[in-house]
Amino acid sequence: MYKIKKATQLTDNIFEYVVEAKRCAKSAKPGQFVIVRTGENSERIPLTISDYDPIAGTVTIVVQVIGASTYEMQSLKTGDYFHDFVGPLGKATDLMDEPVEELKKKKIVFVAGGLGTAPVYPQVKYLHSIGVDCDVIVGAKTKDLIIMEDEMKAVATNLYITTDDGSYGRSGMVTKVLEDLYAEGKTYDHCVTIGPMIMMKFVCLLTKKLGIHTVVSMNPLMVDGTGMCGACRLTVGGEVKFACVDGPEFDGHLVNFDEAMKRQALYKTKEGKAYLEAKEGDTHKGNCEQGGNN
Amino acid sequence: MDMMKKIPVREQDPKVRTTNFEEVCLGYNEEEAVLESTRCLNCKKPLCVEGCPVSINIPGFIAKVKEKDFKGAYDVISLSSSLPAVCGRVCPQERQCESKCIRGLKGEAISIGKLERFVADRAFEEGFKPTVNAAPNGKKVAVIGSGPSGLSCAGDLAKLGYDVTIFEALHEFGGVLVYGIPEFRLPKERVVKKEIENVKALGVKFENNVIIGKTVTLDELIEKEGFDAVFIGSGAGLPKFMGIPGENANGVFSANEYLTRSNLMKAFKEDSTTPIMVGKKTAVVGGGNVAMDAARTALRLGSDVHIIYRRSEAELPARAEEVHHAKEEGIIFDMLTNPVEILSDENGYVNGIRCIKMELGEPDASGRRSPVEIPGSEFVIDVDVVIMALGTSPNPLISSTTKGLETNKRKCIVAVEETGKTTKEGVYAGGDAVTGAATVILAMGAGRAGAKGIHEYLSNK
Numbered sequence: 001m002y003k004i005k006k007a008t009q010l011t012d013n014i015f016e017y018v019v020e021a022k023r024c025a026k027s028a029k030p031g032q033f034v035i036v037r038t039g040e041n042s043e044r045i046p047l048t049i050s051d052y053d054p055i056a057g058t059v060t061i062v063v064q065v066i067g068a069s070t071y072e073m074q075s076l077k078t079g080d081y082f083h084d085f086v087g088p089l090g091k092a093t094d095l096m097d098e099p100v101e102e103l104k105k106k107k108i109v110f111v112a113g114g115l116g117t118a119p120v121y122p123q124v125k126y127l128h129s130i131g132v133d134c135d136v137i138v139g140a141k142t143k144d145l146i147i148m149e150d151e152m153k154a155v156a157t158n159l160y161i162t163t164d165d166g167s168y169g170r171s172g173m174v175t176k177v178l179e180d181l182y183a184e185g186k187t188y189d190h191c192v193t194i195g196p197m198i199m200m201k202f203v204c205l206l207t208k209k210l211g212i213h214t215v216v217s218m219n220p221l222m223v224d225g226t227g228m229c230g231a232c233r234l235t236v237g238g239e240v241k242f243a244c245v246d247g248p249e250f251d252g253h254l255v256n257f258d259e260a261m262k263r264q265a266l267y268k269t270k271e272g273k274a275y276l277e278a279k280e281g282d283t284h285k286g287n288c289e290q291g292g293n294n
Numbered sequence: 295m296d297m298m299k300k301i302p303v304r305e306q307d308p309k310v311r312t313t314n315f316e317e318v319c320l321g322y323n324e325e326e327a328v329l330e331s332t333r334c335l336n337c338k339k340p341l342c343v344e345g346c347p348v349s350i351n352i353p354g355f356i357a358k359v360k361e362k363d364f365k366g367a368y369d370v371i372s373l374s375s376s377l378p379a380v381c382g383r384v385c386p387q388e389r390q391c392e393s394k395c396i397r398g399l400k401g402e403a404i405s406i407g408k409l410e411r412f413v414a415d416r417a418f419e420e421g422f423k424p425t426v427n428a429a430p431n432g433k434k435v436a437v438i439g440s441g442p443s444g445l446s447c448a449g450d451l452a453k454l455g456y457d458v459t460i461f462e463a464l465h466e467f468g469g470v471l472v473y474g475i476p477e478f479r480l481p482k483e484r485v486v487k488k489e490i491e492n493v494k495a496l497g498v499k500f501e502n503n504v505i506i507g508k509t510v511t512l513d514e515l516i517e518k519e520g521f522d523a524v525f526i527g528s529g530a531g532l533p534k535f536m537g538i539p540g541e542n543a544n545g546v547f548s549a550n551e552y553l554t555r556s557n558l559m560k561a562f563k564e565d566s567t568t569p570i571m572v573g574k575k576t577a578v579v580g581g582g583n584v585a586m587d588a589a590r591t592a593l594r595l596g597s598d599v600h601i602i603y604r605r606s607e608a609e610l611p612a613r614a615e616e617v618h619h620a621k622e623e624g625i626i627f628d629m630l631t632n633p634v635e636i637l638s639d640e641n642g643y644v645n646g647i648r649c650i651k652m653e654l655g656e657p658d659a660s661g662r663r664s665p666v667e668i669p670g671s672e673f674v675i676d677v678d679v680v681i682m683a684l685g686t687s688p689n690p691l692i693s694s695t696t697k698g699l700e701t702n703k704r705k706c707i708v709a710v711e712e713t714g715k716t717t718k719e720g721v722y723a724g725g726d727a728v729t730g731a732a733t734v735i736l737a738m739g740a741g742r743a744g745a746k747g748i749h750e751y752l753s754n755k
């Protein structure tokens with residue numbers, strides 16, 4: 001059992017949990033994820049590590065409610081427990097392997113969509129801690145969905161916020177911000193983008209045109225997270241990769257997004273239904289599609 | 295009673311059992327077990343024992359069954375095996391102990407496996423426990439993995455007085471026994487949990503959700519957490535795919551994924567939140583136990599099932615009993631057939647599998663006649679789910695993060711068979727992690743050998 005030291009509601013449907021997980025906190029690195037089970041009979045849910053404190057022995061995760069299992073999670077309060085919490089899983093971001101001098105020569109930009117802000121945060125925080133500059137673009141549908149703004153401001157060199165509906169910050173999608181920045185004369189040579197697959201796909205199309213090396217963090221369906229099942233397989237550069245052990249970060253220009261998006265939709269109808277049943281009781285009979293988020 | 299024939303074992307009716315996940319084989323009752331035991335000739339030179347990888351004193355325990363001394367029978371088995379309730383159920387007996395039984399020359403071999411199972415189940419019912427007599431010796435051993443090899447290694451070391459901790463990557467303990475082999479062959483609550491409780495009762499500590507190589511490294515266990523020795527029983531869990539076109543389509547699963555969803559995550563139960571895709575028609579590719587288990591799981595979930603295997607029936611590596619059961623249940627066997635492509639619709643969902651017919655050619659290195667394609671014989675089977683059961687290999691997570699631990703080119707950890715000793719001091723290994731995918735009894739035997747190796751090493755240190 002893993003104690004929730006602090007549960008915070010960030011928006012209508014996004015929750016943050018600071019969880020006591022000593023072993024995991026000691027080994028965690030930016031870019032890695034954990035697998036969490038809420039109760040004794042719950043699903044295994046992969047979530048990116050959004051912060052960690054090896055001394056306090058805590059790992060922070062940020063969850064967006066999109067289906068039955070994440071819905072079950074939202075009822076957890078400070079002092080409650082997760083039944084299972086395992087990690088860190090996957091590889092740390094490549095940025096960790098590069099010497100500071102090399103990183104300082106690079107012009108780095110992070111592009112986060114919606115909940116993607118949370119997994120981007122530890123990477124930006126890491127660069128900040130070693131004195132490396134980077135810009136961050138954060139986008140969301142609307143003002144209420146912008147999360148972790150203050151935390152990000154504290155570690156990003158420049159923070160650009162945009163909303164699709166123009167209710168806060170700039171107006172338009174994250175790709176538009178990147179284009180605008182280029183029009184204003186900025187250039188980058190390394191981009192990390194995390195968010196819904198569809199967003200990452202469009203960011204990659206743009207950065208390919210702009211000639212920016214781009215890393216994406218893939219979020220396919222998973223079961224074990226240790227390379228045992230192959231549920232998470234993707235095609236990257238024509239080769240089959242398991243996101244949980246070979247990733248989750250990959251060269252975005254090599255990822256077959258269309259296949260990945262189809263695979264992510266595998267259980268859509270059935271699971272969307274389970275979610276609504278949990279929420280509304282048994283009354284819901286129709287098919288419903290829940291949007292896929294990071 | 296016909297002394298030439300086995301006492302038949304009661305089984306669930308095929309028509310009924312295809313609609314549930316209850317155990318297929320109901321096992322002997324006392325009367326049947328005692329009757330079967332009377333067929334044993336109590337041979338002076340028992341060939342059956344040679345066929346058992348851990349040399350259980352088979353005539354010895356059967357003689358106790360005959361006397362209705364079931365505790366005595368259990369004690370005899372326990373000298374050689376720590377998982378009799380499991381092995382009695384899943385050993386390929388027809389290729390091991392029972393293949394050598396002298397009775398088999400003229401009639402049917404003694405049902406050694408069924409008798410072993412009976413004794414073990416009786417031990418559960420009566421609460422017979424393996425006895426511990428050693429006082430704690432203050433030495434700490436870490437065991438990685440809670441499959442048959444890890445459990446038996448831990449159990450033996452605890453009996454010798456070691457302070458043992460098992461680290462398991464998953465949230466449940468048992469390895470393949472919980473995530474791979476289905477409920478209808480190996481009941482989880484009634485058998486696997488009990489075996490684990492027995493190991494717990496010996497004082498072994500269990501830590502789940504710890505992935506060695508990720509959560510903590512093997513070197514850290516030794517250098518920072520004070521473990522004097524480590525046993526690696528991490529199995530061979532990585533699935534293989536064929537590398538044919540269409541394999542990433544929606545509806546293609548590894549057998550590991552399909553079985554894990556059903557067994558570990560209980561997707562077969564109505565109230566489970568874990569989804570599993572139930573096809574109208576499912577193709578399972580492969581011919582081993584894993585293929586049979588995946589096929590019979592898909593069947594129970596409500597699908598028609600074909601097993602596609604590239605060799606002929608004689609070469610099926612699965613246990614004979616499983617093949618027999620699968621046929622009884624209505625699974626269709628397409629032998630000498632090999633998939634070449636998986637077809638899918640415009641949304642990426644599987645709608646067929648293109649196969650080619652094979653014929654047997656010259657014997658290969660393994661002595662089996664290798665299948666060769668018959669040109670122009672391609673055909674399509676309409677299926678909406680494809681399960682790949684092509685074998686597995688060891689996970690490199692541990693070997694790639696541990697200094698000085700050698701592996702061979704199949705990614706298996708290099709270890710001495712008799713002791714489990716690896717190329718790294720204080721580190722021992724056994725089971726599928728060393729041999730590649732094999733059997734429960736071999737993994738159990740390797741776990742016990744590892745315990746012996748570790749005991750010798752730490753006694754002389």
Ligand SMILES: Cc1cc2nc3c(=O)[nH]c(=O)nc-3n(C[C@H](O)[C@H](O)[C@H](O)COP(=O)(O)OP(=O)(O)OC[C@H]3O[C@@H](n4cnc5c(N)ncnc54)[C@H](O)[C@@H]3O)c2cc1C
Pocket residue numbers: 033043045046047048049062063064065066067068069070071115118119218219220221222248264265266267268269271272275289290291292293294
């Ligand atoms: C490596 C990795 C890191 C992740 N990090 C985070 C994170 O930090 N915070 C967070 O909120 N979520 C994260 N996710 C996604 C999260 O795991 C899913 O949202 C969650 O599993 C959905 O479970 P559910 O039962 O609530 O929804 P379900 O009922 O399973 O699904 C609801 C809908 O979401 C879609 N869906 C299912 N799984 C995923 C998925 N993995 N990604 C996107 N859509 C999915 C389904 O197709 C369905 O339409 C991550 C996923 C991966 C693989």
Ligand SMILES: Cc1cc2nc3c(=O)[nH]c(=O)nc-3n(C[C@H](O)[C@H](O)[C@H](O)COP(=O)(O)OP(=O)(O)OC[C@H]3O[C@@H](n4cnc5c(N)ncnc54)[C@H](O)[C@@H]3O)c2cc1C
Pocket residue numbers: 384385386438439440441442443444461462463464468469470471474475476504505506507527528529530531553583584587613689691692724725726727731732733734735737
């Ligand atoms: C579907 C199926 C059916 C089978 N049927 C039969 C049968 O009928 N008869 C038979 O004799 N054999 C059968 N087998 C084979 C048999 O189950 C295996 O040979 C046996 O379980 C191997 O035991 P093991 O202890 O070596 O490994 P496993 O049982 O694989 O256990 C290894 C454990 O280690 C854990 N682990 C792995 N890596 C780490 C890590 N880094 N850190 C922590 N923990 C880790 C795993 O999660 C797992 O729990 C079958 C196998 C399968 C998959």
Ligand code: SF4
Pocket residue numbers: 345346347348349350352375381382385387390391392406407410735
């Ligand atoms: S352990 Fe297996 S091989 Fe040995 S006697 Fe029992 S069933 Fe036969």
Ligand code: SF4
Pocket residue numbers: 333334335336337340341342343352353394395396397404406
């Ligand atoms: S070989 Fe057969 S008959 Fe002889 S002791 Fe073994 S089981 Fe009994």
Ligand code: FES
Pocket residue numbers: 221222223224225226227228229230231232233242243244245
């Ligand atoms: S999640 Fe099972 S192999 Fe990646």
